[in-house]
Amino acid sequence: MDTIKQISIFVENQPGKLAELTRLIADAGIDLRTLSLADTRDFGILRVIVNKPDETEKLLKENDWTYKTAEVIGVKVPDRPGGVAEVLEAINEAAVNVEYMYAFVNRIPGRADTVFRVDDIETTLKALRSKGIEILTPEEAYCI
Amino acid sequence: MAKYWHEDIETMSPEDMRKLQNERLVKQVHHVYENVPYYRDLMDKKGVKPDDIRSVDDLHKLPFLSKADLREAYPFGLLAKPLSDCVRIHSTSGTTGKRVVAFYTQHDIDLWEDCCARAITAAGGNEDDVVQIAYGYGLFTGGMGVHGGSHKVGCLTLPMSSGNTERQIQFMRDLGATILCCTPSYAAYLGESLHEMGLTPDDIKLKAGIFGAEPWTEEMRRSIEASLGIKAYDIFGLTEISGPGVAFECEEQSGMHINEDHFIPEIIDPETGEVLPEGTVGELVFTSITKEAFPLLRYRTRDLCVLSRKKCSCGRTLIKMAKPMGRSDDMMIIRGVNVFPSQIETVLIEQGYSPNYLIEVDRKNNTDTIDISVEMNPDQFSDKMKDVQDKEKALAAAMKTMLGINPKVHLVSPKTIARSEGKAVRVIDRRKLHD
CATH class of the missing domain: 3.40.50.12780 (ANL, N-terminal domain)
Structure with a gap:
């Protein structure tokens, strides 16, 4: 299945915590492909897509970080007005909920690749493909 | 024998x-x-x-x-x-x-x-x-x-x-x-x-x-x-x-x-x-x-x-x-209610949390505050913000039922609360009620 492994890490709201976490990942030679931070007053959840998900999991576990992996969908959203709306409409028509989404940091002309976390992956993939919307393969996502 | x-x-x-x-x-x-x-x-x-x-x-x-x-x-x-x-x-x-x-x-x-x-x-x-x-x-x-x-x-x-x-x-x-x-x-x-x-x-x-x-x-x-x-x-x-x-x-x-x-x-x-x-x-x-x-x-x-x-x-x-x-030395009186650390521990274990916790009591604007930090195990974490917040709320509600007062509950990463090899320090009371 063309899904991407996302790693979400629990980050307590303390000075230096995010720096500590990203330094840990950097020093292991792991590249962050994209990330998103959701936060409350007490804590944040850093969601990342990395080039080496399995190594990253091992690293986090060894260093006592709390994390969870989830399968997400990378969509090659057309980089023009209405591009993301079309994708969301297609998902909505399939009666699937989007939990959250965030954009990839890539530089491919004409594309605004975006990560979608949905509650029904298979239905979403089918719906998007039927509209001719292209999906990122894991290889593309990890090594853009 | x-x-x-x-x-x-x-x-x-x-x-x-x-x-x-x-x-x-x-x-x-x-x-x-x-x-x-x-x-x-x-x-x-x-x-x-x-x-x-x-x-x-x-x-x-x-x-x-x-x-x-x-x-x-x-x-x-x-x-x-x-x-x-x-x-x-x-x-x-x-x-x-x-x-x-x-x-x-x-x-x-x-x-x-x-x-x-x-x-x-x-x-x-x-x-x-x-x-x-x-x-x-x-x-x-x-x-x-x-x-x-x-x-x-x-x-x-x-x-x-x-x-x-x-x-x-x-x-x-x-x-x-x-x-x-x-x-x-x-x-x-x-x-x-x-x-x-x-x-x-x-x-x-x-x-x-x-x-x-x-x-x-x-x-x-x-x-x-x-x-x-x-x-x-x-x-x-x-x-x-x-x-x-x-x-x-x-x-x-x-x-x-x-x-x-x-x-x-x-x-x-x-x-x-x-x-x-x-x-x-x-x-x-x-x-x-x-x-x-x-x-x-x-x-x-x-x-x-x-x-x-x-x-x-x-x-x-x-x-x-x-x-x-x-x-009676362990008993805390918070907003006029008697609170024992053992009650808090009971709730934590009933709700599936580890018994590693820290209670911080303070007084702000003449009102007692109680903050309970609780270690979350990796299975309890979710990538969805709402799930984590719901867990905090459910735990705070269970605490309120047990204690009769409303504590603030903070989930923290495993192993971030100091372990003890002797008697555990569970309570920090910052209220300056006496000299």
Whole structure:
């Protein structure tokens, strides 16, 4: 299945915590492909897509970080007005909920690749493909 | 295999026990009155003479001793024997103020170790057992007391002291320890560490644990029993009275038998000092009737609990005390409500959280605030913000039901709350109510 492994890490709201976490990942030679931070007053959840998900999991576990992996969908959203709306409409028509989404940091002309976390992956993939919307393969996502 | 260490005493009829206590009490009151000027003054002030105490029924006439008296009389003021007759001292951890020192003659050490031997035997221990003692050694009574009891029973004794968790587990495996003695929080930590090292209870030979020196809950007992594959027994004691073994649990696990041939318990109203009937919750008071060097009469423990003479299936007739509901020193009054850390622990375990928590109490704009940090295990985490927030809310709601006040709950990463190898620090009170 063309899904991407996302790693979400629990980050307590303390000075230096995010720096500590990203330094840990950097020093292991792991590249962050994209990330998103959701936060409350007490804590944040850093969601990342990395080039080496399995190594990253091992690293986090060894260093006592709390994390969870989830399968997400990378969509090659057309980089023009209405591009993301079309994708969301297609998902909505399939009666699937989007939990959250965030954009990839890539530089491919004409594309605004975006990560979608949905509650029904298979239905979403089918719906998007039927509209001719292209999906990122894991290889593309990890090594853009 | 012996079921009791002192069968005659442990299964004595209540009438005979009362007779024994009467004799010993009368003798002890004379000993104290003659040798401890501090207590003689207290008795004189109350107008009580040694001859007024003819049986346990007269016990209520004697004045109380409190921790404040022990501090005032520090270091030698309550000593009832010449120092040349004493062979050892022990001291309290001093967590609630100035340290208290207690003195022991060889006779005092012997009776204390006998009490611990009763506890080890009640936990199924005999000369074939290997007892790993991970209580601190030194001034603290935990290590040395159980150590002496283990020798008496004839167990192979591993005097590990606390700390160095990896070595604890290595010795536990290599030497086939069958009984573990330590604080319940350290037992929980050892269980956690065992699993982290990729081991299961099948890799060790432990069958029982004797845990005390700090409050713990039934839920914590079940979690320790599962993680180490053992039966966990409670043990109670305090340095002022001797040390661990003042009371101990049997296989029924429903309260601790008090060694009442040495220590007479009473339950009093902490406000009025009035003696309360059996079955009523109140402050536990002990009178030591056999100790020579440091014989405290009517010592107020600050532990709140309840006594019961209900028949026990183990055959012991010694009166039982319920697990203390908290020390009155531990009790926090938050927004006018009495809160015990043990209540918070109960909620955490019921809701599937680890019993590692930190309570922070403060006062902002004349209102008390209570913040509880709780370690989340990786399975409880979710990449969805709403799931994590819902968990925090559910936990706060369960806390409110239990405590009657609304705490703020903060989920934190595993292992971020400091572990203890001795008594755990669970509460930080930043309110400056007194100087």
